Amino acid sequence: MTTKMNGAKILVESLKKEGVGAVFGYPGGQALPLFDALYGSDLKFYLVRHEQAAAHAADGYARATGKPGVCIATSGPGATNLVTGIATAYMDSIPIVAITGQVKTFMIGNDAFQEADIIGITRPITKHNYLVKDVNDLARTVKEAFHIASTGRPGPVLIDLPSDVQLAETEFHYPHEIQIRGYKPTYCGHPGQIRRAAKMIAESKRPVIYAGGGVILSGAAKELREFAEKINSPLTMTLLGLGAFPADHELSLGMLGMHGTGYANHAVQNCDMLIAIGARFDDRVTGKIDEFAPHAKIIHIDIDPSAISKSVAVDLPIVGDVKCVLSELLKIVHRPHDKEWTDKIVEWKEKHPLNYKRDDKLRPQYVIEQICEATKGDAIIATDVGQHQMWTAQWYKFMRPRELLSSGGLGTMGYGFPAGMGAKVGRPDSQVFVISGDGSFQMNIQELSTAVVNNIQVKIAILNNSYLGMVRQWQEFFYGKRYSHTKLENPDFVKIAEAYGAAGIRIEKKEEVRPAIEKAMHTKNVVVMDFKVEGEENVYPMVPAGKRLDDMIGSMA
Amino acid sequence: MKQTISVLVENHPGVLARISGLFSARGFNIDSLAVGETEDPTVSRMTIVVDGDERTLEQVKKQLNKLIDVITVQDLTKTKFIDRELILIKVGVQNSKDRAQIIEIAETMKANVADLGLHTITIEAVGETSHVENLIELLRQFGIKEIVRTGKIAMEVESKEKTKTTEEEEE
Numbered sequence: 244m245t246t247k248m249n250g251a252k253i254l255v256e257s258l259k260k261e262g263v264g265a266v267f268g269y270p271g272g273q274a275l276p277l278f279d280a281l282y283g284s285d286l287k288f289y290l291v292r293h294e295q296a297a298a299h300a301a302d303g304y305a306r307a308t309g310k311p312g313v314c315i316a317t318s319g320p321g322a323t324n325l326v327t328g329i330a331t332a333y334m335d336s337i338p339i340v341a342i343t344g345q346v347k348t349f350m351i352g353n354d355a356f357q358e359a360d361i362i363g364i365t366r367p368i369t370k371h372n373y374l375v376k377d378v379n380d381l382a383r384t385v386k387e388a389f390h391i392a393s394t395g396r397p398g399p400v401l402i403d404l405p406s407d408v409q410l411a412e413t414e415f416h417y418p419h420e421i422q423i424r425g426y427k428p429t430y431c432g433h434p435g436q437i438r439r440a441a442k443m444i445a446e447s448k449r450p451v452i453y454a455g456g457g458v459i460l461s462g463a464a465k466e467l468r469e470f471a472e473k474i475n476s477p478l479t480m481t482l483l484g485l486g487a488f489p490a491d492h493e494l495s496l497g498m499l500g501m502h503g504t505g506y507a508n509h510a511v512q513n514c515d516m517l518i519a520i521g522a523r524f525d526d527r528v529t530g531k532i533d534e535f536a537p538h539a540k541i542i543h544i545d546i547d548p549s550a551i552s553k554s555v556a557v558d559l560p561i562v563g564d565v566k567c568v569l570s571e572l573l574k575i576v577h578r579p580h581d582k583e584w585t586d587k588i589v590e591w592k593e594k595h596p597l598n599y600k601r602d603d604k605l606r607p608q609y610v611i612e613q614i615c616e617a618t619k620g621d622a623i624i625a626t627d628v629g630q631h632q633m634w635t636a637q638w639y640k641f642m643r644p645r646e647l648l649s650s651g652g653l654g655t656m657g658y659g660f661p662a663g664m665g666a667k668v669g670r671p672d673s674q675v676f677v678i679s680g681d682g683s684f685q686m687n688i689q690e691l692s693t694a695v696v697n698n699i700q701v702k703i704a705i706l707n708n709s710y711l712g713m714v715r716q717w718q719e720f721f722y723g724k725r726y727s728h729t730k731l732e733n734p735d736f737v738k739i740a741e742a743y744g745a746a747g748i749r750i751e752k753k754e755e756v757r758p759a760i761e762k763a764m765h766t767k768n769v770v771v772m773d774f775k776v777e778g779e780e781n782v783y784p785m786v787p788a789g790k791r792l793d794d795m796i797g798s799m800a
Numbered sequence: 801m802k803q804t805i806s807v808l809v810e811n812h813p814g815v816l817a818r819i820s821g822l823f824s825a826r827g828f829n830i831d832s833l834a835v836g837e838t839e840d841p842t843v844s845r846m847t848i849v850v851d852g853d854e855r856t857l858e859q860v861k862k863q864l865n866k867l868i869d870v871i872t873v874q875d876l877t878k879t880k881f882i883d884r885e886l887i888l889i890k891v892g893v894q895n896s897k898d899r900a901q902i903i904e905i906a907e908t909m910k911a912n913v914a915d916l917g918l919h920t921i922t923i924e925a926v927g928e929t930s931h932v933e934n935l936i937e938l939l940r941q942f943g944i945k946e947i948v949r950t951g952k953i954a955m956e957v958e959s960k961e962k963t964k965t966t967e968e969e970e971e
Contacts, residue, residue, distance in 0.1 A: 366818060367825045371868040374814075391868060425810065425871040549862035552855065 250378040251280035251409040254342065257385035258286060260417045263313050265289060265304060265668045267297040267661075271317020272357060274344030276409035289668065289697055292689040294321050296661035298328020299687070301339040303662030306648045307623055308669040309462065311338040311392045318344045319357030322403075323364065327655060329399045330368040334652025335483060336460060338397035340388050341365075347407040348376050362403050370398030378411035386418050395428030396547040397460055428546060432563030432571060440518075440542050440559055441576040447516030447540070449584045450476040453499065453528075456483030456651070457521015457545060459644040463566035464488065467520065470569050474578040477588050479507040481522050482636050483651040490620075490640035496588070497597070500528040501786045502633040505595025508784075508792040510588055511536050519543045521565045524555040525652070530792040544568050595797070597637050598783075605753045607631060607706040607776040611638040614676055614704060617760045622646065622674040625663035625701075627683030628654045630712035633782045635678050657686025663701045664694055674702070674764065681707040681733050691743035694769045702763045702770045705736055708778045716781050720796070740771035749773045802831060803857050804883060804954050807846040807864055808871040811837060815869045819846065822867065828852060828860050832885075832951030843871065847883075847953045876954050883954035887932040888914065890922045892943035902942055909935050920945060 248256070254277060258266065267289045270278040281288055291297045294316040301312025316325050322343040332339045346355040351374075362374050371391050373384050381404070388400040444450060458467050464487050471478045471494050478488050479496040488495055496507035508530075511517065517539040522528070529535040532554055543550075543557040544565055551560040561568050599608040611634050614622075620640050625648040626632040632649055641647050648666055650658040663677040677684075684705050694701060715729040737747030746768045750759045756774070763770040784795040809815045816835060823830050831849040838845045850860050857875075864873045876883075893899050902921050906913055911925035925935050929952060936947065 362814065363817065366814075366821050423868060426868045547866070549859065549866055551862075553859060556855075 246414070247412045248415050249276065249280075249410050249412045250375075250381050250404065251276040253378065253381050253413070253415050254385065254404065254409070255280045255284050255286060256415055257382050257417055258313060261385070261389045262310070264310070266313045266315055267291055267300040267304075267665065268315030269294045269297060269317070269321060271321045271344060273318035273346055273406045274315065274321070276406060277315065277342070277344060277404070289664075289693065291661065291693050293687065294324035295328050295657065296664075296687050296690045296693065298325045298339065298341060299331065299655075299658050299661035300665035300668070301341070302328060302332045302337050302658075303625060303648050303665030304669040305332070305337050305339055305665075306662070307645055307666035307673075309645065310669070311340055311389055312665060313340050313342070315342045316344070317357065318346055318361070319359045321357075322361040323359050326364060326368070327657075329365055329401065331650050331653045331655045331658055332399040333368045333370070335456060335650065336397050337399070338392040339399045340392050341399060341401040343401065343403050344409070345374070345403045345405040348405045349407075351405065361401065365401050368399070369401050372401040372403065374403045375408055376405070378408050378413045381408065382415060382417050383421060386421050387423060390421060391423070391426060395426070396457075396550075429548075429562050430546075430564045430567055432544070432561040432568035434571070436559060436561045437568065437571050438575065440561060441572060443540060443542060443559060444474055444516065444518070444576055445578050447578065448581070449514045450474060450516040450518060450578070451496075451510050451514040451539075452476050452478040453481075453511065453517055453519045453522055454478060454484040454487050455481040455520065455522025457565050458484055458487040461521060461546070461565035462644075463521075463569055464644045466566055466569035466573065468492075469573055470576070473573060474576060475580040475585065476518070476578075477510055477585065479503070479511065481525070481528055481651070482649055484522065485636060485647045486641035486644045489642045491642065498636050499792070500525075501530070501788070502637065502782050502784065504597055504637070505784050505795060505797070506588060506591035508786065508795060509591045509595065511539075512791070512793040513587075514539045517541045519545075519557070520569070521545060523550045523553070526554070529555065530786045530790055530794070534791045595784075599780075603753055605751065605756065605774065605776050607708070607774070607780055608634050608638050609753065610704060610706060610756055610774050610776065611635055611678065613756050613760055614678070615639045617757060617764065618674055618676065622676050623648065623663070623666045623670065625649070625659045625666060625675065625677045627659035627679040627686075628656045629680050629683060630708075630716065630780070630782050631678050631680045631683075631706040633713075634706070656683040659683060660687050660701070660703060661690050663703075664690060664699045667699045667701050677701050677703040679703060679705050680712060681705055681709060681731055681736075682711045684736075685733075688739065691740065691745055691769065691771070695744040700767065700769055702772070704760075704772045704774060706774050706776050707733065707736070708776050708780065709733060710778060712780075713782070715779070719779070719781070720787070736771055736773040740769075745769035745771055747771045747773065749775065751775045801851070801853060801857070803850050804876040804881070804952065805848045805850060805861065805864070806874040806876050806954060806956070807848060808838070809844050809846060810869040810871065811842050811844045812869060815844070818867055818869060819848075819864070822863055826859070826863060828856060832949070834951040834953045836953075847951070849952050874956070876956060879956045880958070881954050881956045883928055883952045884926055885929055885932050885952045886924065886926050886950040887935070888922055888924050888948045889936060889939055889944060890920050890946040891939050892945050893917075893919055893921055898942055902939065905935075905938050909938065911935055
């Protein structure tokens with residue numbers, strides 16, 4: 244026996260059917276029926292202070308848990324404020340479902356109050372989007388949205404829901420199965436291609452595995468480790484791939500690319516076989532593209548056919564889910580272990596270690612090392628974008644997947660704090676650190692309110708150098724130290740934290756670092772740590788844009 | 801290099817915007833695009849002529865396939881297909897000699913006179929792109945006032961010889 248309910252209620256019930264554990268959002272005029280349905284429902288709702296944070300929180304929730312994140316905003320400005328968060332999730336293939344209110348169907352196109360064509364605006368930054376004009380389509384649309392967001396190459400899906408559809412009534416049937424004739428992602432790789440890959444790998448002398456975010460999205464960290472060990476291949480990771488393979492493993496080369504380790508970049512430039520797994524040859528990874536891995540035959544495993552040979556021509560593509568392909572490959576792949584290549588790697592590791600000046604000054608890299616030690620590498624780390632992000636990638640030892648949340652593709656400042664909140668909501672038993680900069684943190688600083696009110700105990704470490712450090716570094720190297728608008732005059736972050744009801748700690752000396760981190764970990768509150776670090780520290784090594792990967796500016800320490 | 805791609809899409813509002821948005825966002829060039837309903841009213845067919853190198857065209861096909869509203873993408877250049885285009889050409893007429901010549905050209909080229917005016921003649925023609933382009937060239941001397949083309953529509957067929965031979969991909 245089914246009773247009639249309105250669209251708003253149907254949406255809420257559909258979210259419950261999808262097992263949604265948390266919703267981040269902000270109300271408004273055209274979302275009133277929806278918020279009325281949320282009132283008193285057992286869906287856990289988190290009221291953010293800016294819609295952008297809702298999208299980032301949904302993204303952080305998704306990255307930390309592997310389940311789609313959900314955010315809700317009203318029409319017009321509410322919807323457009325989600326855009327940066329949706330684009331961030333799109334670039335990094337993160338499953339989120341964004342729901343927006345819309346003006347009534349008969350008003351659409353009339354330039355109504357708070358109307359924006361969010362379907363048109365988000366078309367290039369969503370995997371798919373829907374304008375629901377008939378309440379009878381709503382339940383199926385929600386089902387499709389979650390299916391599309393979380394399968395294949397994941398990504399954000401937006402549902403635009405006019406307020407009259409929220410109020411229109413129909414019977415609620417949540418479909419068990421759906422058929423989308425234009426959407427059939429390939430899961431298992433072509434057996435012939437997998438056999439050919441095994442043969443190529445067996446013949447290779449100097450293999451390198453290049454693992455990206457796709458390994459984590461696919462849940463294939465275990466298979467990746469078995470694979471690397473079985474063929475005894477050094478392995479480097481993209482920013483989004485960090486955690487897919489333990490940082491302390493002898494085969495790990497850390498991150499490659501513009502701010503990758505010297506040994507990873509040298510290994511890639513000298514390998515004769517590059518096995519790209521769930522990675523997309525981003526320009527921050529490849530450097531000068533026609534001289535990337537010049538001696539290598541390239542095997543590329545990816546679920547997205549359009550990622551294959553997009554920027555780098557590959558010798559052997561395998562389209563399929565990474566976990567599935569690696570499992571098949573593991574059954575047949577063999578490669579004689581020889582020491583020559585791994586010895587060469589050890590030599591590079593000794594010759595080009597990551598480094599910074601270990602003196603008495605409060606240096607940002609030290610702070611990250613200390614966070615890593617204090618948490619024993621057992622924490623979720625959300626970062627913003629800039630120097631602190633690269634230092635985190637270099638100095639924090641990520642041991643497990645889903646413990647680094649960072650905007651890799653879009654490079655969104657303001658991402659870290661709300662994403663960290665989303666992660667803490669999704670995994671409340673985990674310690675969550677937000678490593679941010681003084682510039683980035685101020686892009687979503689208002690979320691201190693959300694975190695404090697909802698008791699989302701994230702620990703925020705601001706590496707405060709009073710600069711937009713990464714831009715300043717580029718100005719130093721390439722623009723004759725003309726620091727155009729990169730010097731920041733900052734507020735007192737401790738006082739701000741306290742005004743919001745969070746705890747604030749200022750750290751000005753090296754010896755204060757560890758005690759402050761310990762204190763933050765044991766404080767039962769949101770904590771803001773303001774680390775007054777060296778102002779003009781640079782991220783090394785660095786491959787200038789458009790240069791070969793082994794053409795690195797080394798450490799000046 | 802020009803390639804003809806036949807795309808079956810959901811017959812929804814907004815699908816054309818998705819396709820054209822994809823082309824502009826990724827910097828692909830569309831030579832022509834024709835859309836119409838198919839034998840199944842829930843499905844539309846788009847015939848797209850794309851210009852680009854082999855790698856660009858591969859990306860075009862893959863990116864199209866990624867769209868949820870795209871049901872199938874067929875690269876007709878790799879099949880036996882026929883293509884047709886409808887063209888309307890308005891030609892200026894100075895005197896009766898011109899008029900007679902234009903009509904003669906139209907008849908020879910199996911084109912029709914769609915409108916006969918005092919100062920202009922409008923010719924309609926249907927055919928392969930090369931055919932309608934020949935017609936344009938023949939009429940150019942009289943002074944073409946306006947051209948309207950539908951863009952190419954194309955269909956895989958049973959009997960026709962392969963128009964171009966392209967090596968089949970392994971995968």
